[in-house]
Amino acid sequence: MHDGCTFNHRYVKTNPHEVENATWMLTVFNCFGRQFCLHFEAFQLGMAPVYMAFLRFMGDDNEAKKFSYSLEVGANGRKLIWQGIPRSIRDSHRKVRDSQDGLVIQRNLALYFSGGDRQELKLRVTGRIWKEE
Template sequence: MSQILNQKRNRGNTSSIEPSNNSSNSSNSVLSGMPTTTPGTLTDELAALFECPVCFEIVLPPIMQCQVGHLVCSSCRSKLSCCPTCRGTLGNIRNLAMEKVANTLMFPCKHKSTGCRMFLGLNEKAEHEEVCEFRPYSCPCPGASCSWQGQLEKVMVHLQHAHKNITTLNGEDIVFLATDINLPGAVDWVMMQSCFGHHFMLVLEKQEKCDGHTQFFAIVQLIGSRKQAEHFAYRLELNGNRRRLTWEAMPRSSHEGVTSAILGSDCLVFDTSIAQLFADNGNLGINVTISVVC
């Protein structure tokens, strides 16, 4: 039997459940023999030479150095008055030789400490790190001002401590009851669903456009990576008065968040008139079913 939840949340306030408004040839010949997918000791040792002594990130071009040759990344350079290694004078000296070497190396992803094993060239490194599955997770609450970030296993702990009013129901088939959908302004309704050993966040968001037109957006995100999300599907269904409106999709990863999906209408979207067809005294029930994709 389905479980029923009545859960409302202020946009921007997760502590309340009340809705409101709201180029050397000799160098190349040596380096060209190094593997590109599983770099050996030589690559690891060379990559270590590019570590910034201040932020410990990889020093990428433009590579700056002090007068005796100690490297520092360009970001940290702007904040320093002397070399952090030898305390000598820092000018605006670029190490062109090291920049040339950098273009031949494979560097570890900056999320190596949390599990990423990728080594990438300079052209791919930044792009990969933006979507790396091992990058920190942000708080998944929509519309919230929470700036928390951490590892995947800490997300639910954070929600349970910082956003206690978000209720979790167990089961693959539940009913999400959003109350007072006729309230004016922007409102979020949020709940958690736990099944198949994972946690899913269900979001119903109400937005008022500049022209006064109001739309509702309903979506599910998995508290996990995109690879994990690919193993599941969700179905949202509105039922009532001999009518049915259904949306089926793969859940969003909490790495992706729901904002881009809502902006692109890649979710269940309906306006006020549709909402009223299915609502009962201003309350809207949404059947939510999570299934495993073989």
């Protein structure tokens, strides 16, 4: 197991059918003395509403490549895992989103992971950042 930082985030939205409101959240983490931003966003992919979580590094691309991260979401015995390299903050979040370089969760699956009556989005995203040797 690598040394690194772990984080845990909950996203709750009472009306998950209002994707058009471009729900997005941003959380900043300190890890290895550097800063990383976790983005969580709802948007339309073609006709389908999706959620996406990804990490950006507060620094340039060369330094961002020294790190790796994983994100995980799941429930009911199923999970989705994404592993990648954080994108530099110099890449706009729209550029990262449009390239789908992150954990993309279809709304049906997001609601399934939320449990209950499918009327509320309740996702727990866990993640880990480590340094590539």
